[in-house]
Amino acid sequence: MLTLRLYMLQRITALLMAPLVLGHLAMMIYAVQGGLSAAEILGRTQGSILWFLFYGIFVMSAAIHGAIGLRTIAHEWGGVKGVALDLVMWVIGLGLFALGARAVWAVSFA
Template sequence: MLTLRLYMLQRITALLMAPLVLGHLAVMIYAVQGGLSAAEILGRTQGSVLWFVFYGLFVVAVAVHGAIGVRAILAEWGGVRGRVLEGAMWLIGLGLFALGARAVWAVTFGGLT
């Protein structure tokens, strides 16, 4: 039953990530074609709750999706089972979340004093 729940959760996060990836790519293409510098981009994202929510949701979806994917790989290819498998999934998921959350905070609120 847990495997089915994780499978469904991974599919739901994939559905969530698809429009977020497209949005991110559209913004990056717009920024590059517009000739915006990194400082100009950060000037537009600093203090923006909208960008914080957009990229925060992206980070949560990626962390969950990636952790479940690595769990499946460890189980199928590595033969890892039980508590080690679950611990690895949680460690990877929390690690991805921590790295992503730090980046989102830095881009949206980190430069504010």
């Protein structure tokens, strides 16, 4: 049952990330074609709750999605099982979230 829940959670996070990736790419293309500098981009994103939520949801979804995927790889290729398998998933997921959250904070509020 846990495997089915993780499978469904990974698919849900993929559905969340798809439009976020497209939005992120569109903004990058807009910024590059507009000739915006890093300072100008940060000037537009800092203090914006909208950008904080956009990238916060993106990071949370990516951390969950990636941790579940790497859990599957650790099980299928590495033969990791049981508590160790769950520990791998949690450590990777929390690590990805911490790194992403730090970046979101820097772009939004630092």
